Amino acid sequence: MKHTLSVTVENKPGVLTRVTTLFRRRGYNIDSLAVGATENPSISRMTIVVEGDDRVIEQVTKQLYKLVDVIKVVDITGQRYVERELVLVKVKADNNIRAEIVQIVDIFRARIVDIGRNSLIIEATGDSGKIDAIEDSLKPFGIIELVRTGKIAMVRGGKS
Incomplete structure (x- = not known):
């Protein structure tokens, strides 16, 4: 199943590389990735679409939180968006x-x-x-x- 993750990160050089490297190292393919600044210029939001079951998404979320620049990770798949x-x-x-x-x-x-x-x-x-x-x-x-x-x-x- 495809999951849509909303990942809030600090708007700093190298954050995108660290996030995508995390996916690459674990062998997860990113189906879609969009990144942009938010209403706060020091924060960016990544919208990442990745395929996997709930266990995979839970693991990805835990790994994302280990990255210093990640502020918040939300799987919005089950929400109205x-x-x-x-x-x-x-x-x-x-x-x-x-x-x-x-x-x-x-x-x-x-x-x-x-x-x-x-x-x-x-x-x-x-x-x-x-x-x-x-x-x-x-x-x-x-x-x-x-x-x-x-x-x-x-x-x-x-x-x-």
Whole structure:
């Protein structure tokens, strides 16, 4: 089962390396990793998606707490939370098929952020399912390039 961990860390050089090294040394694959500053510039939040059973997640959590720069680790998988990903997709788009691509963009509430002679760059945000769906919808046109962020997530309601 995939678990989403919200890891609060001190915003210092080398913290990301120490956290990812911990996963590498134990042979756990990170499915998704997003890191960014929080409302407090001295603190960053990592959203890490990792596959494993409850025992594996418990072990990972204990190991994370052993790192000096880790402040808090929360497995938010069982909680109600909002998640988002961002994708930028450069797709082949000559004049004959642009209208069809624009319709798909509208359906997914995405945006066209660049228009080239024979291509469009589309930006979309949403949960993993929505991002997968827009990718699948654009594949028949020919995806030239694609870049996707990892999942970011925030628990609904009070601060967690």
